[in-house]
Amino acid sequence: MNFDFSDEQKQMRDEARKFLAEKCPPKAVRAVLDGHASYDKELWKGLAEMGFLGVAIPEEFGGAGAGHLELCVIAEEMGRALAPVPFSSTVYLAAEAILLAGSAAQKKKWLPAIASGEAIGTLALFEGKGNPSPDGIKLAASGGSLNGVKKPVPDGAIADFAVVTGRTGSTGRDGDISLFLVDLKAGGVEAKALTSLDPSRGQAELTFRNCKAEPLGAAGEGWSILTQVLDRAAVLMAFEQVGGADRALEMGRDYALDRIAFGRPIGSFQAVKHMLADMYVSATLARSNCYYGAWALSTNASELPEAAAAARISATQAFQHCAKNNIQVHGGMGFTWEFDCHMYYRRANATALGLGSLSYWEDALIDRMRKKNAA
Amino acid sequence: MNFDDTPQEAAFRTEARAWIAANAPKQYEAELSKSSLGRISLAKDDIVDVGKAWQKQKAEGGWACLHWPKEYGGRGATPIEKVIWQQEEGVYGKLTQPFQIGEGMCGPTVMAFGSEEHKRHYLPKLASGEQIWCQLFSEPAGGSDVAGLRTRAEKQGDNWIVNGQKIWTSGAHYSDYGLLITRTDPNVPKHKGLTMFFLDMKSKGVEVRPIKQANGMQEFNEVYFTDVVIPDSQRLGNVGDGWNVSLTTLMNERMSIGARLATGFPEIFEFCSSLMTEDGPAIDDRATRSKLAGWAVKASGLKYTSYRAVSALSKGERPGPENSIGKLVAGVMLQDIASYAMDLQGAAGALTGAAEELATGQFQQMLLSAPSMRIAGGTDEILRNIIAERVLGLPGDIRVDKDVPFNKIPTKGR
Amino acid sequence: MNFDDTPQEAAFRAEAKAWIAANAPKQYEDELKKSSLGRTALKGANILEVAKAWQKKKADAGWACLHWPREYGGRGATPIERVIWQQEEGAFGKLSGMFIIGHGMCGPTMMAFAGEAEKKRYLPPLASGEKVWCQLFSEPAGGSDVAGLRTRAEKNGDDWIVNGQKIWTSGAHYSDYGILLTRTDPNVAKHRGLTMFFLDMKSPGVEIKPIKQANGASDFNEVYFTDVKIPDSQRLGAVNDGWNVSLTTLMNERMSIGAGVSTGFPELFEFCNSLMLDDGPAIEDRNVRSKLASWAVKASGLKYTSMRAISALSKGERPGPENSIGKLVAGSMIQDVAAYALDLQGAAGVLAGAEDAEATGKFQAMLLRAPGTRVEGGTDEIMRNIIAERVLGLPGDIRVDKDVPFNKIPTKGRG
Ligand SMILES: Cc1cc2nc3c(=O)[nH]c(=O)nc-3n(C[C@H](O)[C@H](O)[C@H](O)COP(=O)(O)OP(=O)(O)OC[C@H]3O[C@@H](n4cnc5c(N)ncnc54)[C@H](O)[C@@H]3O)c2cc1C
Ligand SMILES: Cc1cc2nc3c(=O)[nH]c(=O)nc-3n(C[C@H](O)[C@H](O)[C@H](O)COP(=O)(O)OP(=O)(O)OC[C@H]3O[C@@H](n4cnc5c(N)ncnc54)[C@H](O)[C@@H]3O)c2cc1C
Numbered sequence A: 001m002n003f004d005f006s007d008e009q010k011q012m013r014d015e016a017r018k019f020l021a022e023k024c025p026p027k028a029v030r031a032v033l034d035g036h037a038s039y040d041k042e043l044w045k046g047l048a049e050m051g052f053l054g055v056a057i058p059e060e061f062g063g064a065g066a067g068h069l070e071l072c073v074i075a076e077e078m079g080r081a082l083a084p085v086p087f088s089s090t091v092y093l094a095a096e097a098i099l100l101a102g103s104a105a106q107k108k109k110w111l112p113a114i115a116s117g118e119a120i121g122t123l124a125l126f127e128g129k130g131n132p133s134p135d136g137i138k139l140a141a142s143g144g145s146l147n148g149v150k151k152p153v154p155d156g157a158i159a160d161f162a163v164v165t166g167r168t169g170s171t172g173r174d175g176d177i178s179l180f181l182v183d184l185k186a187g188g189v190e191a192k193a194l195t196s197l198d199p200s201r202g203q204a205e206l207t208f209r210n211c212k213a214e215p216l217g218a219a220g221e222g223w224s225i226l227t228q229v230l231d232r233a234a235v236l237m238a239f240e241q242v243g244g245a246d247r248a249l250e251m252g253r254d255y256a257l258d259r260i261a262f263g264r265p266i267g268s269f270q271a272v273k274h275m276l277a278d279m280y281v282s283a284t285l286a287r288s289n290c291y292y293g294a295w296a297l298s299t300n301a302s303e304l305p306e307a308a309a310a311a312r313i314s315a316t317q318a319f320q321h322c323a324k325n326n327i328q329v330h331g332g333m334g335f336t337w338e339f340d341c342h343m344y345y346r347r348a349n350a351t352a353l354g355l356g357s358l359s360y361w362e363d364a365l366i367d368r369m370r371k372k373n374a375a
Numbered sequence B: 001m002n003f004d005d006t007p008q009e010a011a012f013r014t015e016a017r018a019w020i021a022a023n024a025p026k027q028y029e030a031e032l033s034k035s036s037l038g039r040i041s042l043a044k045d046d047i048v049d050v051g052k053a054w055q056k057q058k059a060e061g062g063w064a065c066l067h068w069p070k071e072y073g074g075r076g077a078t079p080i081e082k083v084i085w086q087q088e089e090g091v092y093g094k095l096t097q098p099f100q101i102g103e104g105m106c107g108p109t110v111m112a113f114g115s116e117e118h119k120r121h122y123l124p125k126l127a128s129g130e131q132i133w134c135q136l137f138s139e140p141a142g143g144s145d146v147a148g149l150r151t152r153a154e155k156q157g158d159n160w161i162v163n164g165q166k167i168w169t170s171g172a173h174y175s176d177y178g179l180l181i182t183r184t185d186p187n188v189p190k191h192k193g194l195t196m197f198f199l200d201m202k203s204k205g206v207e208v209r210p211i212k213q214a215n216g217m218q219e220f221n222e223v224y225f226t227d228v229v230i231p232d233s234q235r236l237g238n239v240g241d242g243w244n245v246s247l248t249t250l251m252n253e254r255m256s257i258g259a260r261l262a263t264g265f266p267e268i269f270e271f272c273s274s275l276m277t278e279d280g281p282a283i284d285d286r287a288t289r290s291k292l293a294g295w296a297v298k299a300s301g302l303k304y305t306s307y308r309a310v311s312a313l314s315k316g317e318r319p320g321p322e323n324s325i326g327k328l329v330a331g332v333m334l335q336d337i338a339s340y341a342m343d344l345q346g347a348a349g350a351l352t353g354a355a356e357e358l359a360t361g362q363f364q365q366m367l368l369s370a371p372s373m374r375i376a377g378g379t380d381e382i383l384r385n386i387i388a389e390r391v392l393g394l395p396g397d398i399r400v401d402k403d404v405p406f407n408k409i410p411t412k413g414r
Numbered sequence C: 001m002n003f004d005d006t007p008q009e010a011a012f013r014a015e016a017k018a019w020i021a022a023n024a025p026k027q028y029e030d031e032l033k034k035s036s037l038g039r040t041a042l043k044g045a046n047i048l049e050v051a052k053a054w055q056k057k058k059a060d061a062g063w064a065c066l067h068w069p070r071e072y073g074g075r076g077a078t079p080i081e082r083v084i085w086q087q088e089e090g091a092f093g094k095l096s097g098m099f100i101i102g103h104g105m106c107g108p109t110m111m112a113f114a115g116e117a118e119k120k121r122y123l124p125p126l127a128s129g130e131k132v133w134c135q136l137f138s139e140p141a142g143g144s145d146v147a148g149l150r151t152r153a154e155k156n157g158d159d160w161i162v163n164g165q166k167i168w169t170s171g172a173h174y175s176d177y178g179i180l181l182t183r184t185d186p187n188v189a190k191h192r193g194l195t196m197f198f199l200d201m202k203s204p205g206v207e208i209k210p211i212k213q214a215n216g217a218s219d220f221n222e223v224y225f226t227d228v229k230i231p232d233s234q235r236l237g238a239v240n241d242g243w244n245v246s247l248t249t250l251m252n253e254r255m256s257i258g259a260g261v262s263t264g265f266p267e268l269f270e271f272c273n274s275l276m277l278d279d280g281p282a283i284e285d286r287n288v289r290s291k292l293a294s295w296a297v298k299a300s301g302l303k304y305t306s307m308r309a310i311s312a313l314s315k316g317e318r319p320g321p322e323n324s325i326g327k328l329v330a331g332s333m334i335q336d337v338a339a340y341a342l343d344l345q346g347a348a349g350v351l352a353g354a355e356d357a358e359a360t361g362k363f364q365a366m367l368l369r370a371p372g373t374r375v376e377g378g379t380d381e382i383m384r385n386i387i388a389e390r391v392l393g394l395p396g397d398i399r400v401d402k403d404v405p406f407n408k409i410p411t412k413g414r415g
């Protein structure tokens, strides 16, 4: 057993951290938050040059072919830095879906473009309120043509292509759902940017009108592929969340050491100390669950569904907890726009919802544990 | 024990109800009933203007600052009558937000320490909302540690010259007057060298700079003082006794907390009652019910705690520090409620904006604003200290900043 | 990152598995599986005797105190081999409860500070369970504040004469030896006047009075010392260096935490899996699921945190204070878990069957024992202080009791 990242992977983490510290300071996040850009294009280019966009994409498709453990390492750093780029939608959702279910031609067309930063991808799954469920998918797919509305679609307004869930049957079973690959620049889709809790990341509504689409994976396999994609993305997103949680904890700790009240650092008050200790505990539990998820993801273990749900829940809780109490430790300063605390708070609460909410994953975890137990 | 109105109370209620029915700005009722923490604004009109008009109308009808003496613009009502009024005023009570600091804290302090002349001059206009007051206590160096403040006031003839900076001053940008605590003697222990004043916010040398908040709004400010002249007649309490005067303000803050504390419960209950999820109405789901029940008893616990306080008050007892629990309970609860409401909507919970997303937007604003509830007017940690020390009688922290001249206390970068 | 056994590890696992299959006291397996925090007892057998027999058998075959050197009764195994052993030993591991203090804390302290002769003499019977050890640190005046202890040891020729009282000493009533922290100089600052010893619990002048615990059981004791004589050769570490010695003990406590904190989760999950509520199986209820999920990720978080610690250990890193989180998380979790299990049974209506009574009893025992977990070996608050100060680097509390001679520290009712 070796339950840790390797020295090379840690080195990669240091590199990514250094790179992001330089290219993605809070100022860069704010530029997007304040609406000056829809995402940070320079940073996106830089990430491509560093090889981070294609870490887990095989070399034959223009990636670095390193693997998913390496991708986890990068994801954590992206979360720490609140990187305002379409990384999660392109890399965790679109690329993973293509890697899992794409034909040779589809892989050849899109994966190199992802790795080089030329193509931004996303997953168009949700249709308004609700968590992932086959019943929630109404978008009609017939004869290679899509009709319907998807919302929210992460980075939908800037994406070049999307993996789209569509309804190809009406038996009321999972087999009614199929996946499609849509070139968003080819017409038939109208994108409308939406505002959200976390303006540093884009959300959109996509309206499909007789939009041409090619199938991704076999017809009727959509739900099953999607579930796998969501599990994989859950692990990766959990690393982002842990990165954010750790940074929020660090910010709180640093402020507690620096801020003087009543003639002493506020970090010397147990109320503050214990709040920070509890943040540390939840961040640590989340990290450990994430490591297990990383192992399951990288080995394609049969434990992945359970491990992914555990990582997702734990990391969601930890990020929300740390972001919220980081504001509390900062007092009035924490409630200003100028301090970065609210950016973590926004991101924490937005990422908690993106792949399906906490309740959804809680339900999924117990379902999966129960099935395993019964087996 | 009973909740029945006495005959006098019933008469008062009838009168209040009739007056409100005849006079309230009904065109805003729907909007106001949908507004909640962090989102009290009106689509077409300026909420402060509408608030002022309503307050003025109430003052003319004798319904403003009910518990204040008549000569100062109130009605001389009992604490219970005040509660009855709040019950009847309902959602229009949300319009009184800009006046809460003035009515709840500044007014009572002026009432306790101002001269008769000042009281007659300033209080009626405060009561009628014609003039808005703010509270200038917190400073960069002292929020929880109010007594650590550094804004200097120096005597010069019959005047005081004030230099320094306040921060987090809610409403300073639309306030006419402010209650200001200053340091008049840095050579004595921190709590002993403070003096309280009130001042015209339009005085020369007062500069108000808005601060953008985490939730995107601009409700609080930095206020800079450069050689601001305040006449000695605007001093409240003795020189060097400002800490005691400020305690009066803070004690009054508690009385004003009472009935109007937002908990988020009514909103989440209504939301869950109407929300349909994949497997039926949210309110039929056991997990949802369990959460709602947990919050319901907190909300009702707070409500009845405040009723108990009002009953005590109406028997002439002073409101004690036990009333600190309201904000402590509600702050965290609002955060939890807001994030649960978003959770129930899945990924779409993160969206803002569009009109049909009214519910979402409401809870998002709650989520973004709730952190301030846990900080403003005493942080959760300070409130727990108050409960532990002043209610339960536990010892205070070991202090390094008491009984030491203020200018000898360790600080960073002074 | 991987969970695979190396070839050596796989060989070790196979050997362990075979030996356990051939030697474990299988007649108790079911009962042990069902036992949980606050309830490890066997019907029809004395658990202490069964445990001692199992430990002796393990020792004879070289499976006791695996990571200890061979000459002291161990096997010289790696941290990972130790984990493998624990995985394979499974429910039989619950029989080691009474040895945890001796193996996890007293032994390592002896190993670090006793003379070679003493190590050779005392450690092997400790490893084999023939001799049981206890830890005599806490006193009425000092639990969290161990360094506030008052039990005096005074030098008298080659011996020390001990007078005073210890409290909360787990297992003192069945222990043969104890490690004992005393005050040898009250005129210096509190942390500087302490000295550590080990002693025979049968020494004249040692009196043990069991304390009835909140859960009805009596696992811990008061221990009184009246002119108890301890030879200087049983001193551990230098005179007045007892605080440092005790830190070694406490650091080892952390290593021994590793695999074993009980969280109550597996028990609750199993229970919910079989419980029927009015409207179906408990496990299908959303509310039940939501609670289970939150506890599941805490339990797995702890499990994988300890695996990370073991990986670090096996690379030669020292276990840091971050391992304090296990007990902190598990303590209050187990209280919540037990209370919820009881709550669910209320919801299920009247439960009369033996199976239900079994579950009720189990969770009640857990509920009643759990508060002890949050206190013993460092309270939740002390754990949070440790994390905040030693991991996050926050400042310590402002202290009134440091750098002051011990006998000048303000106290209540000290003569
Ligand atoms: C929306 C909003 C409106 C406000 N309006 C006004 C206003 O109108 N007028 C005005 O004067 N002020 C106002 N304030 C200021 C408010 O009262 C202070 O922010 C608050 O008292 C906290 O002070 P601080 O910001 O300096 O934080 P700090 O005191 O620096 O606190 C930072 C952290 O340290 C903790 N801490 C500090 N001391 C202790 C202790 N002794 N024990 C344990 N923990 C401790 C705090 O709980 C907090 O977690 C407002 C604040 C907000 C957020
Ligand atoms: C009775 C009381 C009520 C308070 N209510 C609030 C509140 O609702 N919200 C909030 O944010 N802050 C409130 N505070 C202030 C809050 O306690 C301070 O922000 C916080 O305690 C830090 O201030 P401090 O430690 O410097 O003052 P403390 O150490 O609490 O008090 C400083 C000095 O004030 C004097 N003092 C203590 N109690 C009294 C008393 N009852 N009457 C007169 N003088 C007294 C003592 O001489 C003491 O040395 C209150 C304080 C007191 C004493």
Ligand SMILES: Cc1cc2nc3c(=O)[nH]c(=O)nc-3n(C[C@H](O)[C@H](O)[C@H](O)COP(=O)(O)OP(=O)(O)OC[C@H]3O[C@@H](n4cnc5c(N)ncnc54)[C@H](O)[C@@H]3O)c2cc1C
Pocket: A270, C101, C134, C135, C136, C137, C138, C139, C140, C141, C142, C143, C144, C145, C167, C168, C169, C170, C171, C220, C371, C372, C373, C375, C376, C377, C378, C379, C380, C381, C382, C385
């Ligand atoms: C089941 C059980 C078995 C035990 N076995 C042994 C044993 O074998 N050998 C042995 O030597 N001891 C043993 N103990 C004793 C145990 O280590 C002490 O009980 C523990 O350290 C707490 O000390 P105390 O009981 O004196 O409580 P106190 O130290 O008096 O603590 C009382 C409360 O005050 C809090 N507190 C104290 N100091 C601080 C601080 N600085 N900051 C914040 N909060 C603080 C504590 O967290 C606690 O909530 C056992 C205890 C139990 C419950």
